[in-house]
Amino acid sequence: MPDKPQPYKISVPGNSLDDLKQRLSLARFPTQIESPDQDPWDFGAPAEEVQRLATYWKDGFDWRKAEAKLNELPQYNLPIEVDGFGVLDIHFVHQVSPVKNAIPLLFSHGWPGSFIEVSKLLPSLKGDDQHPAFHVVAPSLPNFGFSSGVTRRGFGLAQYAETVHKLMLKLGYTQYVTQGGDWGFWVTRAVGLLYPEYCKASHVNMVMSKPPQWSRTPLLALRHALQPYTSREKDGRARSAWFDREGYGYNMLQSTKPQTIGIALADSPVALLAWIYEKLHDWTDSYPWTDDEILTWTSIYWFSVAGPAASVRIYYEARRPQSPKGISYDPLREYIPHVKLGVAHLPREISIVPTIWAAALGPVVRQSEHARGGHFATWEVPNVVIEDLQAMFGRGGPCYEVVPGKDGY
Numbered sequence: 581m582p583d584k585p586q587p588y589k590i591s592v593p594g595n596s597l598d599d600l601k602q603r604l605s606l607a608r609f610p611t612q613i614e615s616p617d618q619d620p621w622d623f624g625a626p627a628e629e630v631q632r633l634a635t636y637w638k639d640g641f642d643w644r645k646a647e648a649k650l651n652e653l654p655q656y657n658l659p660i661e662v663d664g665f666g667v668l669d670i671h672f673v674h675q676v677s678p679v680k681n682a683i684p685l686l687f688s689h690g691w692p693g694s695f696i697e698v699s700k701l702l703p704s705l706k707g708d709d710q711h712p713a714f715h716v717v718a719p720s721l722p723n724f725g726f727s728s729g730v731t732r733r734g735f736g737l738a739q740y741a742e743t744v745h746k747l748m749l750k751l752g753y754t755q756y757v758t759q760g761g762d763w764g765f766w767v768t769r770a771v772g773l774l775y776p777e778y779c780k781a782s783h784v785n786m787v788m789s790k791p792p793q794w795s796r797t798p799l800l801a802l803r804h805a806l807q808p809y810t811s812r813e814k815d816g817r818a819r820s821a822w823f824d825r826e827g828y829g830y831n832m833l834q835s836t837k838p839q840t841i842g843i844a845l846a847d848s849p850v851a852l853l854a855w856i857y858e859k860l861h862d863w864t865d866s867y868p869w870t871d872d873e874i875l876t877w878t879s880i881y882w883f884s885v886a887g888p889a890a891s892v893r894i895y896y897e898a899r900r901p902q903s904p905k906g907i908s909y910d911p912l913r914e915y916i917p918h919v920k921l922g923v924a925h926l927p928r929e930i931s932i933v934p935t936i937w938a939a940a941l942g943p944v945v946r947q948s949e950h951a952r953g954g955h956f957a958t959w960e961v962p963n964v965v966i967e968d969l970q971a972m973f974g975r976g977g978p979c980y981e982v983v984p985g986k987d988g989y
Contacts, residue, residue, distance in 0.1 A: 585656040592883045604638035607850045625858040634850050646876045660746050671726035672719035677706050679713035684753035687718040690762020692856045694725045694880045700962035712973040729886020734902035741770035755983045761786040769912040772919035780982045783922040785957040787933050792940040804936045816932025823930045834895035842889030853878050863955035865928035922946040922972045928954030945978035
């Protein structure tokens, strides 16, 4: 395999499109619980909605049009060797800013997202006289999108971090900053923990943290003990409690028996559609999803190199890190001292924490609170992330020139 980035174009074979249409034509749909006084989404994705979308996927949705739109993104692939797992072919978006000293930015997606989530950020991150410039790298994580899959056990958060870190080094970015949400939060935290001499700052739009501990951050623990929660923080804890009670089932299944649900997702496009559509609906802040958006997101999983089942294995592997290189969740929730941190708080995220909790993650230089937005921030409210990055890395910002010699202008 070549050792330099090769241009990449998505090109789904015609027989794969024919297979999808055939499977959709044979789909069976269940009855729908009727309860006029309750939200039909309480039971999960409504059968009538899924059937309507499946019919459109079969008869009206134009994948070739969506594919052509995706191929407007500057995409490449590059072989990356991961210790113990051989060489993986990694697909990634790479927007090189015309500004010579632009800041290298590694963007990590989550589930059920993909590299597509970076697309709304790209125009504003090229930089100009007023705003910092970024070289943006947005990989398809292994087992997702158009990157290789891994079928050996033990490919956990440390290996995801190793993959994207080595990608940045191969592209010539010996120091860089990161941005992520969902699994991107955990991957970027792992990068910061393992490679602090390379990863200089991070911005996250999902926050997984615990109350500050007296033994680790006593001043924050004291503030937490004395300072009452704001109305935003109270509402956020209620939202998080709702998710733990009503929305966490998928996580438990994917964390314990990923192969079982994987078989359904690999065989049935309708199962995949319902599984993803529920999250797009429940995790967003009334975002007006179009049918084409929903089916493009779902199709990226259906047509992925490793297949949709591969993407759910990360839940199992992250819970069971393999020694000696594995990383559990716990150290990623703790204070990482050498990586400056920016945090965006969104009201319809699935994990919403008080600002003091977030401050226990590291040297926080910016916390922004927003009136709108949910789990897929860069797709729903991209300006939230753009403005945070500009404030952090622009002239006068707390991370200005955090990458030495890369002033971003």
